[in-house]
Amino acid sequence: MSDLKRTPLHALHQELGARLVPFAGYEMPVQYPIGILAEHAHTRTAAGLFDVSHMGQVRLTAKPGHDAAKALETLVPGDIAGLQPGQQRYTQFTNETGGILDDLMVTSTGDHLLLIVNAACKDDDLAHLARHLSAACEIEPMFSRGLLALQGPLASAALARLAPSVATMKFMTGAFVMVDGAECYITRSGYTGGDGYEISTPADKAEAIARLLLAQPEVKPIGLGARDSLRLEAGLCLYGHDIDTTTTPIEAVLLWSIGKERRAQGGFPGAGVIQKQIAEGAPRKRVGLLPEGKAIAREGAEIALAGRVIGKVTSGGFAPTLGRAVAMGTVEKALSANGTRVDLVVRGKPVPAEIVPMPFVKHAYYRG
Amino acid sequence: MSVKYSNEHEWIRVEGDVGTVGISPYAQEQLGDVVFVDVPQAGRKVTKGESVAVVESVKAASDIYSPAAGEVIEANAALAETPGDVNADPMGKGWFFKLRLGNPADLDGLMDQAAYDAFVKSLS
Numbered sequence: 379m380s381d382l383k384r385t386p387l388h389a390l391h392q393e394l395g396a397r398l399v400p401f402a403g404y405e406m407p408v409q410y411p412i413g414i415l416a417e418h419a420h421t422r423t424a425a426g427l428f429d430v431s432h433m434g435q436v437r438l439t440a441k442p443g444h445d446a447a448k449a450l451e452t453l454v455p456g457d458i459a460g461l462q463p464g465q466q467r468y469t470q471f472t473n474e475t476g477g478i479l480d481d482l483m484v485t486s487t488g489d490h491l492l493l494i495v496n497a498a499c500k501d502d503d504l505a506h507l508a509r510h511l512s513a514a515c516e517i518e519p520m521f522s523r524g525l526l527a528l529q530g531p532l533a534s535a536a537l538a539r540l541a542p543s544v545a546t547m548k549f550m551t552g553a554f555v556m557v558d559g560a561e562c563y564i565t566r567s568g569y570t571g572g573d574g575y576e577i578s579t580p581a582d583k584a585e586a587i588a589r590l591l592l593a594q595p596e597v598k599p600i601g602l603g604a605r606d607s608l609r610l611e612a613g614l615c616l617y618g619h620d621i622d623t624t625t626t627p628i629e630a631v632l633l634w635s636i637g638k639e640r641r642a643q644g645g646f647p648g649a650g651v652i653q654k655q656i657a658e659g660a661p662r663k664r665v666g667l668l669p670e671g672k673a674i675a676r677e678g679a680e681i682a683l684a685g686r687v688i689g690k691v692t693s694g695g696f697a698p699t700l701g702r703a704v705a706m707g708t709v710e711k712a713l714s715a716n717g718t719r720v721d722l723v724v725r726g727k728p729v730p731a732e733i734v735p736m737p738f739v740k741h742a743y744y745r746g
Numbered sequence: 747m748s749v750k751y752s753n754e755h756e757w758i759r760v761e762g763d764v765g766t767v768g769i770s771p772y773a774q775e776q777l778g779d780v781v782f783v784d785v786p787q788a789g790r791k792v793t794k795g796e797s798v799a800v801v802e803s804v805k806a807a808s809d810i811y812s813p814a815a816g817e818v819i820e821a822n823a824a825l826a827e828t829p830g831d832v833n834a835d836p837m838g839k840g841w842f843f844k845l846r847l848g849n850p851a852d853l854d855g856l857m858d859q860a861a862y863d864a865f866v867k868s869l870s
Binding site: 408409413414415416418603604606607672673674676695696698703725 | 778779781782784800802803804805806807826833
C-alpha cells in the first residue's frame with residue numbers, strides 16, 4: 379500500500395490496531411479491533427471518533443468586487459447567498475444534464491466559504507472550481523488539514539469538556555473554536571444521522587486533538603465500515619453509489635437541499651433539466667427498502683416487480699441498530715410509493731421487500 | 747478424526763464418512779462481524795469447490811466453497827439466530843453444514859493443520 383496517501387492520523391490508526399484498507403487513494407481504517415458492530419453501537423449510544431481527513435477541504439474567498447457565494451451558486455443548486463455567517467448547508471455540484479458531480483457541505487464564516495467535498499472527487503472538484511470560479515474567488519485547497527468527526531449522543535459532552543462553547547452550537551452551524559491551543563473550525567454536523575461535530579484542525583495538531591478526544595471516557599475510534607452502516611441507517615446518500623453523474627438531485631430526493639428561489643431562478647448547471655423534473659416529476663426516485671428475512675441485498679441487486687426489473691439497489695447492508703437488513707435503491711417513479719411490494723434479486727433468488735420511507739433510524743440532530 | 751483445510755480457508759472435520767464444514771479463525775477474522783449465513787439445504791448434492799453457502803459480514807458477502815463432494819445431510823440452523831458464532835467459535839459452534847462424503851479422495855488435496863498454519867503465515 380506504499381502508493382497510498384496517509385492522513386495525519388496514520389500512525390495513530392496503526393497504534394490502535396486498525397485494519398487499514400485502500401480508500402479513495404488513502405490508506406484508511408475500515409475497523410478497529412472491537413469490530414464494526416461494536417463500533418456502530420458505540421457511536422449510536424456514546425461517541426465515536428472518525429478520521430475523515432481524506433475528505434477535501436477547500437476555502438473560497440471573494441476577490442475584490444466579487445461575491446464568493448454568488449459565484450459558487452453558478453455551480454450548485456443550493457441557496458449559498460442566503461447563508462448567514464456560521465451557517466452550513468448541504469448541496470451538490472451538478473453537470474449540464476442535471477447529474478451530480480459530487481455532493482458537499484458549504485459553511486460561511488462571514489469572511490469566506492469552507493467547502494467539504496468527497497475524497498474520491500476532490501481533485502476533480504478543485505479543477506472544476508478553478509475552471510469556473512477563478513475570476514471571482516481565491517480557491518485554496520486545504521487538503522493537508524485534519525478533519526475529525528465526533529459523532530453520537532455523548533459527542534457534545536466529550537467535546538465540550540475541551541471546548542465549552544460547542545455545547546450550544548446548533549445543527550448545521552460552524553465556528554472557529556480553540557481546541558488544545560489550536561484554532562479549529564468546528565461544525566455541528568456529520569454523516570451518521572445522530573448528533574455530532576466535524577472538527578477541521580491544522581495538520582500538525584490533528585493527532586494531538588484526536589488523542590485528547592480518545593482520552594475522553596465516552597469516545598472510541600470508529601472506522602469507515604461503521605461510518606457506512608451508520609449513514610445507511612440514516613438514509614444518507616453515498617456519492618458514487620446512491621448518487622452520481624447520472625442521477626439528478628430530484629431523482630435522489632434531495633429537492634429539500636435546493637433553495638426555493640433557486641428552484642425558480644435556476645442559474646446552475648443542468649437547471650433546465652432539474653426545473654423540469656421539479657415541475658413534472660423525475661422518471662426515477664431513490665427509495666428505502668426493507669427486505670424480508672435475513673438476506674442482505676447489496677449494491678447492484680435488481681429490484682423487480684411482478685418479474686419486471688424496475689430499478690437497482692444502490693446501497694444495502696446490515697443495519698446494526700435494527701438488527702436487520704436494509705437497502706436503498708432507485709426505482710421507476712410510478713412504482714415508488716411507500717408500501718409497494720417488490721423483489722430484490724439476491725444471488726439469483728427473489729427476496730421479497732417493501733418500499734419504505736427513510737431514514738431507517740430516526741435522526742437525532744441538535745437543534746437547540 | 748482429522749481436520750483439513752482448503753486454500754479458501756474452509757475447514758472440514760471428518761468422522762467416518764461425514765465431514766463437518768466451517769471457516770477458519772483466520773477467515774472469520776478477515777471477514778469481520780458475521781451477520782448472516784446462507785447455509786445449504788439438506789439433501790443438496792455438491793461438488794468439490796462448488797459455492798454452497800454465503801457468509802455476510804457487515805461489509806461484504808463471501809462465498810463458501812465445499813472442500814469435498816457429497817450430499818449435505820444437515821445445516822447449522824442455529825446460525826440463523828446467532829451468526830456471531832462464526833466469529834466467536836469458528837471451529838466449533840460456528841460450523842456451517844455436514845456432508846456425507848462422496849469421494850474420500852477429495853480430502854487428499856487439502857492441507858493438514860501444520861500446512862494450513864504455514865499457509866496463513868505466508869499471507870501476512
